[in-house]
Amino acid sequence: MGDGSADEYKGRVKEAAGDLTGDQELKDEGKVDRATGKVKDAVGGAADKLKHALRKD
Secondary structure: OOHHHHHHHHHHHHHHHHHHHOOHHHHHHHHHHHHHHHHHHHHHHHHHHHHHHHHHO
């Protein structure tokens, strides 16, 4: 599990906990964690593609 995936998972757990307890702040934290995870995955994927492209030359 990559760094981004861990953040996405943590965010889902926080969102669910916030939903169950009625804690909007926790739910919002979960949304931020999920978004952070998606950004990390996107940046990591772009970096991998760039490394691969540079090695071809």
